[in-house]
Amino acid sequence: MTSARTFVGDPAAIRVEGLTKHYGRRTAVDDLSFTVGAGRVTGFFGPNGAGKTTALKAVVGLARPTAGRALVGGTPVMSLRPDARRLGVYIEPCGAHPGRTGRAHLRSLAALAGLPRRRVGEVLEIVGLAAAAQRRVGTYSMGMRQRLGLAAALLGDPEILVLDEPVNGLDPQGIRWLRTLLRDRAANGGTVLLSSHMLGEAARTVDDVIMIDRGRLVHEGAIRDLERSGGSVVVVRTADAERLSRLVAAAGGRSTHDDDGGLVIEGLDGAEVARLAHRDGVLLEEIGHRTASLEDVFFGLTGGADR
Numbered sequence: 196m197t198s199a200r201t202f203v204g205d206p207a208a209i210r211v212e213g214l215t216k217h218y219g220r221r222t223a224v225d226d227l228s229f230t231v232g233a234g235r236v237t238g239f240f241g242p243n244g245a246g247k248t249t250a251l252k253a254v255v256g257l258a259r260p261t262a263g264r265a266l267v268g269g270t271p272v273m274s275l276r277p278d279a280r281r282l283g284v285y286i287e288p289c290g291a292h293p294g295r296t297g298r299a300h301l302r303s304l305a306a307l308a309g310l311p312r313r314r315v316g317e318v319l320e321i322v323g324l325a326a327a328a329q330r331r332v333g334t335y336s337m338g339m340r341q342r343l344g345l346a347a348a349l350l351g352d353p354e355i356l357v358l359d360e361p362v363n364g365l366d367p368q369g370i371r372w373l374r375t376l377l378r379d380r381a382a383n384g385g386t387v388l389l390s391s392h393m394l395g396e397a398a399r400t401v402d403d404v405i406m407i408d409r410g411r412l413v414h415e416g417a418i419r420d421l422e423r424s425g426g427s428v429v430v431v432r433t434a435d436a437e438r439l440s441r442l443v444a445a446a447g448g449r450s451t452h453d454d455d456g457g458l459v460i461e462g463l464d465g466a467e468v469a470r471l472a473h474r475d476g477v478l479l480e481e482i483g484h485r486t487a488s489l490e491d492v493f494f495g496l497t498g499g500a501d502r
């Protein structure tokens with residue numbers, strides 16, 4: 196990017212107001228309002244099916260909301276003239292024909308957007324696809340297709356980037372590369388809104404967090420504040436995790452399973468959990484405390500279950 200970006204009349208790069216989207220009788224997004232600060236990387240988090248993609252499509256003007264609206268740089272997105280220099284979007288599918296080369300795909304997008312051809316070479320370099328540019332997209336790996344989609348979003352060197360699950364399909368090296376790319380853009384005044392259903396990885400990239408669940412906002416704020424509000428959780432091991440989960444819920448706590456087979460409990464302290472287990476004859480093989488991770492906070496706010 197060439198210069199710091201500011202928006203006349205609106206300090207928010209993106210403003211979403213009362214956004215609602217129904218698909219038939221299903222409500223995908225429900226009265227959702229949030230803002231995305233200019234010059235910041237904002238993570239848009241929620242479990243599978245929470246409504247992230249639907250909301251992002253409405254934000255960039257790819258889906259018409261049932262109610263509410265999205266403003267980009269202070270202008271309602273539905274009345275915004277397409278401008279690849281203002282808004283770059285990556286939402287799957289990227290639309291590249293499998294029989295075309297990556298370069299040909301980007302060249303046609305550049306021509307459509309009125310961008311110079313040389314920009315294609317530049318973005319291919321940026322995303323690390325220069326060596327594969329002459330290969331057909333059908334032969335690309337998932338990570339390469341992801342990079343191609345990002346290249347398309349970057350073509351106009353846009354003020355605002357909106358990326359749906361950009362980390363999916365990238366290997367650890369690719370994830371590190373993307374983090375650096377996005378942080379560099381924000382350091383130069385660019386704005387990034389990216390969705391993910393995995394908070395842990397994205398937390399290292401973002402400044403601000405918007406969390407949704409069942410189409411509704413459950414949290415909006417700086418990642419630093421979320422880390423501070425973490426507190427501690429109880430972690431137990433038991434062969435009877437399902438029964439203990441029910442007891443915990445009945446006592447007003449919340450529980451989720453972690454990746455190591457432990458049951459992570461919030462809202463009750465260790466003594467309370469031990470008492471509950473003892474009362475109902477649930478054998479605890481192990482019980483301990485740890486500081487709540489961002490995932491714990493995330494699961495606590497959203498209930499954690501995919502739907």
Ligand SMILES: Nc1ncnc2c1ncn2[C@@H]1O[C@H](COP(=O)(O)OP(=O)(O)OP(=O)(O)O)[C@@H](O)[C@H]1O
Binds near residue numbers: 223241245
């Ligand atoms: N075109 C559509 N027609 C009908 N229902 C849809 C459509 N698109 C999404 N939905 C439904 O809306 C809800 C939200 O879906 P959405 O894809 O926006 O969630 P998401 O948070 O992006 O999930 P994921 O992380 O799994 O991609 C889901 O219940 C989904 O089944």
